[in-house]
Amino acid sequence: MGSAASDAAAGSHSLSAQDVVRSLHTDLQRGLTELEAGHRLERYGQNVLPRAESAGPVIRLLRQLNHPLIYVLLVAGAGALVFGEGVDASVIFGVVLVNMLVGFVQESKAEAALDKLQAMVRTAARVLRDGRERTVPSDNVVPGDVVLVDAGDKVPADLRLIRPTNLRVDESALTGESVPVLKEAAELPTATPVADRRNMLYSGTLVATGAGLGIAVATGADTELGNIHRLVASAEELATPLTRKLAWFSKVLTAVILALAAVTFAIGVARGQGVGEMFTAAVALAVGAIPEGLPAAVTITLAIGVGRMARRRAVIRRLPAVETLGSTTVIGSDKTGTLTENQMTVRAVWTPDGRFDATGSGYGADGEILDNSGQAGDAHIGALHWCLLAGAACNDAALVHRDGRPGVVGDPTEGALLVVARKAGLDLERDVAVALPRLAALPFSSERQYMATLHAVPGQDRRVLLAKGAVERLLTLCTKEMSADGSLRPVDRDAVLAAAENLARAGLRVLAMAMKRVCATEQFDGSSMSTPLVFTGLQAMFDPPRRDAAAAVRACHGAGVAVKMITGDHAATATAIAGDLGLLDDGGDVLTGSDLAELPAGELPGVVDRAAVFARVSPEQKLRLVEAFQASGHVVAMTGDGVNDAPALRRADIGVAMGRSGTDVAKDAADMVLTDDDFATIEAAVEEGRGVFDNLTKFIAWTLPTNMAEGFVILVAIVLGAALPILPTQILWINMTTAVALGLMLAFEPKEADSMQRPPRDPRKPLLTRPLVLRILLVSVLLVGGSWWLYSWELANGATLAEARTAAVNLFVAVELVYLFNCRSLTRPMWSIGVFSNRWILGGVAVQAAGQLAITYLPVFNGLFHTAPITADVWLRILGLALLAWLIVAADKRLRKRLI
Known part of the structure; x- marks a missing residue:
């Protein structure tokens, strides 16, 4: 952007309208010329957000090879191919190919969020060009354009407002403000934060009511939306706890495997054996030690978790995110639309003779108006009647149904006034539109601070004047107040102000209502009212918490997960909602964006840990909060639905977006989307995530002993100069068949009963304790010792080498089979879980048993895998050793129950 435009954009809210016009060389009456607009379009570029360059499909596919275990497999496969082991090489390369394809399909496309941001600003815009109003694509709006907006329009660029007319703008997606913001043209202090710049309209926000004219001061990447675009692009997308732990585990395992393979090769060569023979042995050791089934197990376990979460209304966009919530220690939740309904609701009606409470929430008609004794208030007489009638008739909103759900067209505050009138039994058509047809109106303005309407009374020569607005302002127009029976008395200003203060202290937005019967000659000139009014009452409203949100917060706290409210709304409103939800039960602090701005970076992690509510925060500060939690060692889940949440959603360990009310930007930046927008669904996701992590840990604890034992068996054979007890092809058979038929069945293991009664897994805790x-x-020692003993016993008692090896192979599988039942729970005994609680395991055992019989007795398998049939007494020794291994592991589990 050029210097003049840059200066205007940087501080346009603090400049007068004339200064902005001068700095951008434009004309309020005629706008830019088409020629000048074309020059500026070339100079500043289109009013679009820049696209991020993304890697092509080939690069993304090759990136999947960047893994330590894959390197080892590739070397092993190449070695097997060089030395003529075609079957081994084919299996190894097949495993690598499958892993590449799985990773390629699941790699998230970060540029999708940026594409959605770009789409948000593509709309039509009305501008003045050459003195005429023209409609142009928003892409062609340039700095200096005079732009006109009306209700329902999407703001096409950042505008300095010049002439507003009852203009209210919904900025919730950008700032988190829960109600449309009233706009005005007056200049503001330079330090005014974005959310409080009432003289600015921001790209991507929506005009709720009224109209306005402004000057485009920033377009494309220079808008506030563009600033968020840069934050999304620059926010580092972290690995999840699972991927971090698996990466560390893979590196350690790779180092161990390479070391063992090198020792094996060196020992064999030193003993005078051939280099080719020893390389083949080293490859066999590496292939045996690598858990080939681990990538598939991780993918399938996570995929099963995805299915379970989908049934509980949580859609996972990135598989590793399934288990991340299970490790989450902090949930940073937006307020509006996440913890609350994002539907303004009148909670209380105060009249000079008493308070009435309104039940129900949102824009639905369910609910009623109750007095202090719990009886329904009579909404057809006295002050309550006229208080509700003023709210419903002095009103420009309308109630509608969208997609089968109640909603409002217009200001949500006015929508709430219509709903509470209907709850009280007033018919909006009969009692309002027909009984009091509107004749004239004074729209709300920042100068008046109230709205007034004049209504006819059919069949009478008198009229009714109704008004609503700010309490202090409307009170100055009232000399009388109405009682419950409709009689009038002098207004008690102190009582009204005290009631309003008490309601506001509870986080409610308070409006005053007034009326006056006037004669037909009463002046109503469209600018002011001269007649004194009758005060009828106050209506206090808020955006209510979601029905199950408080219970979900309690459940999270019970599971050791801290919940932090992070919102752009005002501190008083946020504090009130937080109190209702139980977020402040433990005395957490309430901090504002200004508080955060004053904190040194070094103090931030400790301070945010103690706070429970963060109000009036900017998108940059949301991102900073996520980073501060992570700096304290937390695994952070960030929930949100607005554009302003996208950077923090992407930077968090897991971003959770709302499916119904969430913007596309938030959804594409997130790892998980809640289809019902219900915070309570997060509790279910935490539970499922913990179950997924448990099952992955069980699989790793089950598969590693076999891989380690296979490697050590070969190492021992080389050290002793003996024939290998198991061959490479037999190792591949063991690893691949048991991983599929046995190990993967752990992915279907039900969640353990205490998963939500234990604290989150310590992020610093290793994958394997x-x-x-x-x-x-x-278990590895039992396998190595048992297989060598059985192998030696069979040879010593006349068995052939093939028969002895077959016995060793079947022992490996038998021990894996019984150990599988031990691994169904890492702490509890098998019988406490229930033998039939996971029927998949029983099916897997049957399949594996059939496979072992086939490799032992079918001639074709005997030829492929160098096996031979064995007798019944060999099976008894195999089963006896397997039973002994099961008993030893069960005893170890009992001893170590409290330590895992």
């Missing part, structure tokens, strides 16, 4: 590592080593 020390007790689990010891158990893995224990």
Whole structure:
């Protein structure tokens, strides 16, 4: 952007209208010329957000090879191919190919969020060009254009407002403000934050009511929306706890495998064996030690978690996000539309003779008006009647149904006044539109601070004047107040102001209502009212919490997950909602964006840990909060629905967007989308996520002993100079068949009963705890010792080499089978879980048993895998050793129950 335009955009809210016009060299009456607009379009570029360059499909596919275990598999496959082991090489390369395709399909496209941001500003715009009003694509709006907006329009660029007319703008997607903002043209202090710049209209926001004229001061990437675009683009997309732990685990495992393979190769060569033979042995060791089934197990376990979450109304966009919520320690939740309904609701009606409470929430008609004794208030007489009638008749909104859901066209505040009148039994058509047809209106303005309407009374020569507005302002127009029976008395200003203050302190937005019967000659000149009014009451409203939100917050707290409200709304409103939800039960602090701005970076993590509510925060500060939580070691889930939430959603360990009310930008920046917009669904997602992580840990704890034992069996054979007890092809058979038929069945394991009664998993805790590592080593020793003993026993008792190896292969599988039942729970005994609670395991056992019989007795398998039939007494020894291994592991589980 050029210097003049840049200066105007940077501080246009603090400049007078004349200064903005001069700095942008434009004309309020004629706008720009078409020629000048064309020059500026070339100079500043189109009013669109820049696209991010993305890697092509080939690069994204090749990126999937960037993994330590994949490197080892590739080397092993190449070695097997060089030394003529075609079957082994084919299997190895097949595993690599499958992993590449899975990773390619699941890689998230970060540019999707930026594309949606770009689409948000593409609309039509009305501008003045050469003194005439023209409609142009918003892409062609340039700095200096004079832009006109009306109700329902999307603002095409950042505008300095010059002439507003009852203009209210819905900025919730940008700032988090829960109600449309009244706009005015007066200049503001330079330090005014974005959310409070009443003389600015921002690109991508929606005009709720009224009209206005403004000058475009920023377009494209220079708008506030463009600033968020840069934040989304620059926000680092973190690995999830699962991927971080698996990456570390893979590196360690790779180092161990390479070290063992190198030792095997060196020992064999030192003993005088051939280099080719030893390379083949090293490859066999590497292939045996690598858990080939791990990538598939991770993918399938996560995919099953995705299905379970979808049934609970949570859609996962990135598979690793399934388990991330299970490790989450902090949930940073937006208020408007996430913890609340995003539907203004009148909660209380105060009249000079008493208070009435309104039940129900949102724009639905369910609910009623109750007095202090719990009886329904009579809305057809006295002050209550005229208070409700003023709210419903002095009103420009309309109630509608969209997609089967109640909604409002116009100001949500006015929609709430219509709903409460209907709850009280007033018919909006009969009692308002027909009984009091409108004759004239004074629209709300910042100068008047009230709205007034004049109504005819059919069959009478008198008229009715109704008004609503700010309490202090409307009170100055009232000399009388109405009682419950309709009689009038002098207004008690102190009582009214005290009631309004009490309602506001509870986080409610308060409006005053007034009326006056006037004669037909009463002046109503469209600018002011000269007649004194009768005060009828106050209506207090708020955006109510979601029905199940408080219970969900309690459940999260019970599971050790902290919930933080992070909103752009005012502190008083946020505090009131937080109190209703129980967020402040433990005495958490309430901080504002100004408080955060004054905090040094080094103090931020400690301060935000103690706070429960963050109000009036900017998009940059939301992002900063996420980073501060992560700096304290937290796994952060960030929920939100607006454009302003997108950077934080992407930076968080898991971003959670709202499916119904959420913007496309938020959805594309998120890892998970809640289809019902219900915060309570997050509780279900946490539970499912913990179950997924548990099942992955169980699979790893189950598969590693076999891989380690296979590697050590080969190492021992090389050290002893003996024939291999199991061959490479037999290792591949064991690894691939047991992973599919046995290990993957753990992915279907039901969630453990105590998953939501334990604290979140410590993010610093390794994937495998020390007790689990010891158990893995224990089972590995049992496999190595058992297989060597059985192999040696069979040879010593006259068995052929093929028969001895077949016995060793079947022992490996038998021990894996019984150990699988031990792994169904890492802490509880098998019988406490229920043998039939996971029928998939029983089916897997049957399939694996059939496979072992086939490799043992079918001639074709004997030829492929160098096996031979064995007798019944060998099976008894195999089953006896497997039973012994099961008993030892069960005893170890009992001893270490409290440590895992």
